[in-house]
Amino acid sequence: MNFELDEAHRMLKDLVARFVQEHLVPLEADALARQASTGQLTLLDEDRVRLDKLTWDLGLWGLDAPAEMGGHDLPVIAMVGVNEEFGKTVMPYELAPDSPNLIMLLRAADDMQRARYLGPYARGETQSAIAISEPGAGADPAALVTRAERDGDGWVINGRKLWVTRADKADWTIVMAVTDKARGVKGGISAFIVDKDTPGFVVERRIPMIGGASTYELRLEDVRVPASQLLGEEGHGFGPMQARLSSRRVQIAAWNVGRAQRALDMMCEYAPQRHTFGAPLSQRQTIQNWVADAAIRIHACRLMVYEAAARIDRGDEARAQVSMIKVAATEMAWDVIDNAMQLYGGMGMSMELPLQAMANLARLGRVYEGPNEIHRWVIARELLGLKR
DSSP states (O other): OOOSOOHHHHHHHHHHHHHIIIIIGGGHHHHHHHHHHHSOOOOOHHHHHHHHHHHHHTTOTTTTSOGGGTOOOOOHHHHHHHHHHHTTOOSOOOOSSOHHHHHHHHHHOOHHHIIIIIHHHHTTSOOEEEEOOBTTBSSOGGGOOOEEEEETTEEEEEEEEEEETTTTTOSEEEEEEESOTTTTTTTOEEEEEEETTOTTEEEEEEEEOGGGOEEEEEEEEEEEEEGGGEESSTTBOHHHHHHHHHHHHHHHHHHHHHHHHHHHHHHHHHTTTOEETTEEGGGSHHHHHHHHHHHHHHHHHHHHHHHHHHHHHTTOOOHHHHHHHHHHHHHHHHHHHHHHHHHHGGGGGSSSSTHHHHHHHHHHHTTTTSOHHHHHHHHHHHHHTOOO
């Protein structure tokens, strides 16, 4: 078994690491100051334009997009290294396109949709969102009540959606809706592509989240879409959606490995500098235990994430492994960052350091893309041979 990245993938990881350290980390101080005054951790539009041009020039767009669409068609294992490096900054910047929705379209889009939506998205020309959760229906898709009903040669969608990221900027949104309530997730949930200017499709409100992040609530009132907007087969939207969720969960795990690594690096840098009662913190047994435990857990999680990615690249669904890394990495990062905040004392509690934003992002990860309790349930049921 090879525990090293291929040379090309290692060089890509190093390139992304330099980009993050040289171009994103220096923006953090101003962004954290804005967060302290506005409550939102944002990237200025002029910085986004500059970074987009730079990452395009560096060849960092379309890393896992198909080659025929101008992408690099990289495997999941290569993207783990990329996402780990992006986890080392709190700046809300992502490379185009966002992998999960790309994967869902690759799984389900027909020829027309590939030309109209997937191609431009793969090239970074459009932005997207996905609307799954609803009031009263978060981790359990069987509880969805948003309905899509046939109307002539099209569909009419009605319902509300919560926790939709990027809904305010998305050119189109994948909306999950019930098309056959009796069949539920076994053939009764469909996916639809809804353009942002479709009548009845309303971004109702912004929902401030911890860590300066934002999600949105959507209202769909008699949203009429033609039959061509059905993504994949009627009643079979759950499978492609699961592939999309798995992709995000691998990203979340990799981001949190990077997040924890940065917190450990900050501890190792600061502990020798701060003296208490005549000795540096680095000589205190408690601090040494924090550092050693962090290094052990980061190393274990990193190997787990790469192993899960390798399984996916081989064609394995790796459902249990993806749940394992999502739980392990988010909880590991939370603990490591919490210890780093404790080590820094009062400064660790301030909004002048990125630790508080890192902690909030790790905390969000324990809920986003399915709460960790549900993932433990998935793992246990597979091991016990239980069926849903």
